[in-house]
Amino acid sequence: MELNEFKNQLYNDLVQLIEESRALVANTANKTITLMYWKIGHRINIDFFDNQRAGYGKQIMSQLATQLQQHFGKRGFQERNIRRMM
Numbered sequence: 631m632e633l634n635e636f637k638n639q640l641y642n643d644l645v646q647l648i649e650e651s652r653a654l655v656a657n658t659a660n661k662t663i664t665l666m667y668w669k670i671g672h673r674i675n676i677d678f679f680d681n682q683r684a685g686y687g688k689q690i691m692s693q694l695a696t697q698l699q700q701h702f703g704k705r706g707f708q709e710r711n712i713r714r715m716m
Contacts, residue, residue: 671715 678690695709 667715670712674712675716 674694691709691712695707695712698707698712
């Protein structure tokens with residue numbers, strides 16, 4: 631095999647390896663985030679609201695969203711997003 635051919639094959643193999651690895655990482659991250667959002671919504675619905683405390687739920691959701699945003703940043707934890715998780 632010629633040296634240029636070998637270098638091209640090596641390069642192509644490495645590109646494929648990197649792209650496959652990145653796709654796996656992205657897929658794993660998406661699954662993990664989706665599961666986390668489901669668990670957050672489940673925890674709020676079952677452990678907290680239990681379908682009985684809806685009267686003051688809006689105020690609590692607002693406070694919870696504010697606290698989560700202060701701790702983790704605004705991305706993903708706005709009140710509207712937490713309601714979607716539920």
